[in-house]
Amino acid sequence: MRDSDAQHIKADIAHFEENVAGLIEKLQECRKENELLRSELSSLQNVLRSCKLPGSLGSALQEPEALSGMVPYAEKMQVKQKLVMLLQKIEMEFRNNQAL
Numbered sequence: 001m002r003d004s005d006a007q008h009i010k011a012d013i014a015h016f017e018e019n020v021a022g023l024i025e026k027l028q029e030c031r032k033e034n035e036l037l038r039s040e041l042s043s044l045q046n047v048l049r050s051c052k053l054p055g056s057l058g059s060a061l062q063e064p065e066a067l068s069g070m071v072p073y074a075e076k077m078q079v080k081q082k083l084v085m086l087l088q089k090i091e092m093e094f095r096n097n098q099a100l
Contacts (some may be wrong), residue, residue, distance in 0.1 A: 034098075037094060038094075041087070041090060041091065041094065044083075044087055044090075045087060048080070048083060048084060048087065051080055
């Protein structure tokens, strides 16, 4: 009976080691994906920072109609606000996932 117990224990240990190896691989993949997401988030933040807000330096020199081109200025601001909200949601979710 001790031989069968030892075999079961060895099989359980082998199964456990396989599971741990699988988890380590998944963790490494998640870390790579995390870095990609951080990079994308940083790029999006840089894009938003490069957009000029009303009242910021340089915008006083140009009329809103001149900035708009073919798209109305108000519509551009709505799009920018939506982008900011989207980035905030992404950042909050990113921070929530980091806490896990």
